[in-house]
Amino acid sequence: MNTLRNRLIVSCQAAEGDPFHDPATMARFARAAVDAGAAAIRANGPADIQAIRGAVDVPIIGIQKRVHEDGAVLITGSFDEAAALVAAGASMIALDCTARGQRLGALDRMRRIREELRVPALADIAMISEARDAAAAGADFVLSTLRGYTEETAGVTRFEPDFIAELARGDGVPVIAEGRIETPEQARDALDAGAFAVVVGSAITRPADIARRFVRVMDRRETALVAGIDLGGTNTKFGLVGGRGAIAHEGTEPTPRGGRDVLLDHLKRVGRRCLDLAEAKPLALGVATAGWVNPHTGRVAYATENLPGWTGTDIAGELRAALGVPVAVENDANALAVAEKHFGAARGARDFVCITLGTGVGGGCYVGGRMNSGGHFFANAIGHMPLVPDGLPCSCGQRGCLEMYANAAALVRYAGDPALASAEDVILAANAGALPARRAIATFAQFLARGCAGVVQLLDPELIVFSGGVAQNNPLLLPALEEELSRIVTVWPQRGLNLRISDLGYHGGVLGAAAIALERL
Incomplete structure (x- = not known):
C-alpha cells in the first residue's frame, strides 16, 4: 500500500436518484480520475466495483452502504457484504468503526475481514478514541470519513487539518484524510498535517453537489440573511445582516458579568431575539468573542480572566442546540478582518x-x-x-x-x-x-x-x-x-x-x- 503514500484517492459514488447512479458511469468517473493521476478509487457496492475493476487497475477501497434497522446508514455492516465486495474486485474494505459501528460489531468484523478475506481493513471513524480502538483491533488504516456525521461530532461542518494532525500523532496506524475536503489547498493541508493519503469525492465526482455549491454562494450574495452577535466586555451588539452587508435589524444589550454560564445564557437570549426579529429563519448565526477560538469547532481555545471560565467553552455547540441554526464562532479581531474582506476596505x-x-x-x-x-x-x-x-x-x-x-x-x-x-x-x-x-x-x-x-x-x-x-x-x-x-x-x-x-x-x-x-x- 506504499503506492498510496502522499497520493490522491477518488471516491466514485452516486446516491439513488442521482443522474449518474449506474455502474457504467461510475466506471467512467474512475477511469477519468486514474487518467488524471489518482492512485486508488473508493466505491460503493459490488456492481459499481465490478464495473470499475473492468476499467482501471489501481486499488479499490470497497464499501457497502445500507440503511440499518436503527434508521441510519451503516458502512459495510456485515462480513457477507465485505466478502461480496472482495469477490467483485475490491482490494481493501472500509467499514464504520465509530462508537455506533463498534456497538454493531465492527471491530470483530474487521478482524475477520483481515483474517479470512486477507485484504486490508480500513476503519472509518469520527473521533480520536474510535481511532485508538480501531488501531488496537488491527486496522490497517484509519480514515476521518465520518467526522461530522455522527451524533457526537454533528457540530463539525468543515475540514479540520488539526484533527488529522492529532490522528497522525496517534498509534502508528497510517491516517487517510477523508470528508469535507473541497479544494486542492485542503488536500495539501491534510498531507502537511501528516495524512498518509487523501480521499476526495463530492468535489470531483458529484456534478450536482459542485453546481449546488456555486449556486448557493451566488444566491446568498443576494438573498442570505444571517444573524451576527458581537460579544463585547461592556456591551453585546447584534443584528440581522444580508449577503451584501446591509444590516436589517440591530440592537445592543449590556454584557452581564458572572462567568461562563451567565454569558452562555446571555448569548442564547440574544440569539433568540435575533430569531424573533427575522421574518424568516436566518441561515446561520455568527458570534465574535474575545479570546482565542478554534474556528473549526467554535470552542474557545483560551481566554483571559476578563471572561472568567470562558476557556474551553463550546459556544457553537451550546447555541446550536439551543437555537437550532448553524453557528460559527471566531475571535472578535479576526472577525473584524473577515468583515473588512467582505464588506469594507479590504475587498x-x-x-x-x-x-x-x-x-x-x-x-x-x-x-x-x-x-x-x-x-x-x-x-x-x-x-x-x-x-x-x-x-x-x-x-x-x-x-x-x-x-x-x-x-x-x-x-x-x-x-x-x-x-x-x-x-x-x-x-x-x-x-x-x-x-x-x-x-x-x-x-x-x-x-x-x-x-x-x-x-x-x-x-x-x-x-x-x-x-x-x-x-x-x-x-x-x-x-x-x-x-x-x-x-x-x-x-x-x-x-x-x-x-x-x-x-x-x-x-x-x-x-x-x-x-x-x-x-x-
Missing part, C-alpha cells in the same frame, strides 16, 4: 492586516487570501507583541506588550492633562489644535509604528486597516504613523503599503460575526 485584497485600537489592541491577518489562524489558533495577537523590555504590566501577565502603549489609556497618559480623561477627549482636542493632544497622538503613533513594523517586515501586507475608538475621527493618526513607518521599515518606498481607517463603524463587530457565518454556510 479584493489578499494580504492585509486589521488592527483594532481601543481598550485593547487586537489583530487579524490574511495571508494569500486566507485567514492566518496559526497552529494552535493563537495567531494575530498583535497587541501582545513584546515592545518595551520590562515595560508596563499587561493584562495577559507579561510586561511591555504593544497593547499597553497603543491603547486608549495610553493615549490619555501621553496627553498628561486631567481635563482630557478619555481617548475621545484627546482626539477632539488634537483636532481643535491643542499642542499637548497633538503631541500625544504623535507619541502614540511612534509606539504603534514599532508594532506595525514587525508585522510589515514579517508579512509584507498590501494594506493595514485600523478600527476602534482610537482610530475613528482621528485624522492625525495615519500621517504620523506613516511618517514613523517610513523611517523604520526597510524598502518602504517599494512596498506601497496602504494605510486605511475602517469605515464599517459602530457595528463592525456585528458585520464580522455575520461574515464568518456567511463564509461557513
Whole structure:
C-alpha cells in the first residue's frame, strides 16, 4: 500500500436518484480520475466495483452502504457484504468503526475481514478514541470519513487539518484524510498535517453537489440573511445582516458579568431575539468573542480572566442546540478582518492586516487570501507583541506588550492633562489644535509604528486597516504613523503599503460575526 503514500484517492459514488447512479458511469468517473493521476478509487457496492475493476487497475477501497434497522446508514455492516465486495474486485474494505459501528460489531468484523478475506481493513471513524480502538483491533488504516456525521461530532461542518494532525500523532496506524475536503489547498493541508493519503469525492465526482455549491454562494450574495452577535466586555451588539452587508435589524444589550454560564445564557437570549426579529429563519448565526477560538469547532481555545471560565467553552455547540441554526464562532479581531474582506476596505485584497485600537489592541491577518489562524489558533495577537523590555504590566501577565502603549489609556497618559480623561477627549482636542493632544497622538503613533513594523517586515501586507475608538475621527493618526513607518521599515518606498481607517463603524463587530457565518454556510 506504499503506492498510496502522499497520493490522491477518488471516491466514485452516486446516491439513488442521482443522474449518474449506474455502474457504467461510475466506471467512467474512475477511469477519468486514474487518467488524471489518482492512485486508488473508493466505491460503493459490488456492481459499481465490478464495473470499475473492468476499467482501471489501481486499488479499490470497497464499501457497502445500507440503511440499518436503527434508521441510519451503516458502512459495510456485515462480513457477507465485505466478502461480496472482495469477490467483485475490491482490494481493501472500509467499514464504520465509530462508537455506533463498534456497538454493531465492527471491530470483530474487521478482524475477520483481515483474517479470512486477507485484504486490508480500513476503519472509518469520527473521533480520536474510535481511532485508538480501531488501531488496537488491527486496522490497517484509519480514515476521518465520518467526522461530522455522527451524533457526537454533528457540530463539525468543515475540514479540520488539526484533527488529522492529532490522528497522525496517534498509534502508528497510517491516517487517510477523508470528508469535507473541497479544494486542492485542503488536500495539501491534510498531507502537511501528516495524512498518509487523501480521499476526495463530492468535489470531483458529484456534478450536482459542485453546481449546488456555486449556486448557493451566488444566491446568498443576494438573498442570505444571517444573524451576527458581537460579544463585547461592556456591551453585546447584534443584528440581522444580508449577503451584501446591509444590516436589517440591530440592537445592543449590556454584557452581564458572572462567568461562563451567565454569558452562555446571555448569548442564547440574544440569539433568540435575533430569531424573533427575522421574518424568516436566518441561515446561520455568527458570534465574535474575545479570546482565542478554534474556528473549526467554535470552542474557545483560551481566554483571559476578563471572561472568567470562558476557556474551553463550546459556544457553537451550546447555541446550536439551543437555537437550532448553524453557528460559527471566531475571535472578535479576526472577525473584524473577515468583515473588512467582505464588506469594507479590504475587498479584493489578499494580504492585509486589521488592527483594532481601543481598550485593547487586537489583530487579524490574511495571508494569500486566507485567514492566518496559526497552529494552535493563537495567531494575530498583535497587541501582545513584546515592545518595551520590562515595560508596563499587561493584562495577559507579561510586561511591555504593544497593547499597553497603543491603547486608549495610553493615549490619555501621553496627553498628561486631567481635563482630557478619555481617548475621545484627546482626539477632539488634537483636532481643535491643542499642542499637548497633538503631541500625544504623535507619541502614540511612534509606539504603534514599532508594532506595525514587525508585522510589515514579517508579512509584507498590501494594506493595514485600523478600527476602534482610537482610530475613528482621528485624522492625525495615519500621517504620523506613516511618517514613523517610513523611517523604520526597510524598502518602504517599494512596498506601497496602504494605510486605511475602517469605515464599517459602530457595528463592525456585528458585520464580522455575520461574515464568518456567511463564509461557513
